[in-house]
Amino acid sequence: MNAAMTTSPSTTxxxxxxxxxxxxxxxxxxxxxxxxxxxxxxxxxxxxALRVGIRGGGCSGFSYVIEFHDGEPHSRDVVYDLTASDGSxxxxxVDKKSLIYLNGSTLEWEKTLMxxxxxxxNPNEKASCGCGHSFTV
Numbered sequence: 001m002n003a004a005m006t007t008s009p010s011t012t013x014x015x016x017x018x019x020x021x022x023x024x025x026x027x028x029x030x031x032x033x034x035x036x037x038x039x040x041x042x043x044x045x046x047x048x049a050l051r052v053g054i055r056g057g058g059c060s061g062f063s064y065v066i067e068f069h070d071g072e073p074h075s076r077d078v079v080y081d082l083t084a085s086d087g088s089x090x091x092x093x094v095d096k097k098s099l100i101y102l103n104g105s106t107l108e109w110e111k112t113l114m115x116x117x118x119x120x121x122n123p124n125e126k127a128s129c130g131c132g133h134s135f136t137v
Contacts, residue, residue: 024078024096024099024100024102024103025099025103025104026052026080026094026099026102026103026104026105026106026107027105027106027107028080028082028092028106028107029106029107029108029109030085031108031109032107032108032109032118033082033083033084033085033090034084034085034086034109035109035118036050036082036084036090036092037084037086037088037090040068040088040090041088043068045068045070047070047071048068048069048070049068049069049070049073049079049091049092049093050066050067050068050069050090050091050092050093051065051066051067051068051069051092051093051094051095052064052065052066052092052093052094052098052102052107053065053094053095053097053098053102054098054101054102062101064120065098066118069093073091073093074093074095076095076096077093077094077095077096078093078094078095078096078099079091079092079093080092080093080094092107101122101124102120102122102124103124104122104123104124105120105121105122105123105124106120106121107119107120108120108121
C-alpha cells in the first residue's frame with residue numbers, strides 16, 4: 001500500500017515531506033488515498049478530485065473542508081497526484097491560503113466502531129472543539 005505523491009515538479013512518497021522545509025505541505029496517509037479512490041469511484045464523475053482546506057467559522061475559529069472538486073484545479077492550488085493501492089489515480093487539491101494553516105498536517109482515514117471518515121492530524125492546532133470539526137491556531 002504505497003501511495004506516491006506528486007507536487008509539480010518533484011515526486012515524493014506521501015509520508016515524506018518535500019525536500020525544502022520552507023515549502024508548506026500536507027501528508028496524505030495511504031489509507032486516506034484508498035478511501036478517496038473509493039469515494040471518487042462511487043461518485044462516478046470523471047476527473048473528480050478531493051479538495052481539502054479550511055474556512056473561517058465553527059466553534060473554535062476555523063473548520064476543515066473536505067469536498068469533491070470537478071474540473072481543473074485553480075491556478076493557485078497545490079496539487080497532489082497520488083496512486084491508490086489498487087492503481088487508481090487520486091488527485092487532492094489544496095488552496096495556498098489553507099496550506100498555511102494545514103502545513104505539516106496528515107490527512108488520515110479513521111475507521112472505528114463509533115466513527116468512519118477523514119481526520120486531520122494538524123500540529124498547528126492549539127485547541128479544538130468537542131465535535132472535532134473546528135480548531136484554533
